[in-house]
Amino acid sequence: MSRALFDKALEAAKAFHAALPAVAEFQPWPSDIRWAGREGHQVPGAALVQSDPGYAAKGIPAEAEVRALQQAIIALAPHAEWRRTYTEEEVGQDFLLRYGWFELVGPTGHFHSLQTRMTIGYWGPGLDYPWHQHTPEELYTILSGSADFMAKGEEVRRLVPGDTKMHGPNQPHAMITNGHPILCFVFWRGEGLADDPAMSPD
Template identity: 60%
Template structure:
């Protein structure tokens, strides 16, 4: 049953990629995707993803794309390998109870690829994700909910479902959620795809 849900999620991501110009323009669809058969790992965030994914897109065209991906992620949430990356000292205990991410496609994903890394992340309401950085360029795509995106050297923006934000290589960035949680589809390109982000000094 779970493999069917993984395939459905990959199909939803493929359609999202094809129909969202910002995503298709950022990274070509990989041609080396294979099933990796990774074990799942549940975290408390699973219940939040399924019960409180955040407000969908208001625009009808964007709503169709983001809604399908949102529903696929919600269905898949109990079966994926959720990760935290950060320590309680870095982000606090509450953050770790209401945050999580998983790698759908990539070097260590449920589907293997060396050409890209496609992950899903969730942040609950009222969380601050401190300044951090990584080598690969990154495109955040808001699937549902909203958040305030801070990027070093660029204006701060509040983004909702259907909107995107680009982070350049080693460009510091941070995220704050307010009244809404945020569910994001995130794409990496370039070197260092298998590395984790690190907190900025």
């Protein structure tokens, strides 16, 4: 049963990719996708994706595709292999209880691909995601909710459903959720797709 939910999410992700020009331009849809058969893994934050996913898209371009992917991810949440990259020392206990991510497509994803890493990330309201970085280039897209995104050398931007934001290789970036949670779909390209992000040096 859960395989059908993953297939539906992948189909919704492909339609989303085609419908948002910034996403389609970031990278082509991978040609090497295959089901990897990974087991689910729950973290406390995963339940919040269903109970409090953040406000949905309204009156934006590609609204139907953004909403369809949001709904497919909400349905998938109880079956996904959720992870938490950071330690309590790095982000605090509250952050660890109200955040999580999983890899839909990628080197260690539910669907295997060596051409991309596509992850879903969730953060509850009022969380401070400290400065961090990684080698691959990144495109954030917002499925529901909102947050303030910061990147070194750039103005702070409040992102809402349908928005996208790029980060360059090893460009430090950070995020703060305010009164809303946020559900993101994140694309990576380039070297180091299987690596975890690291906190930026002070």
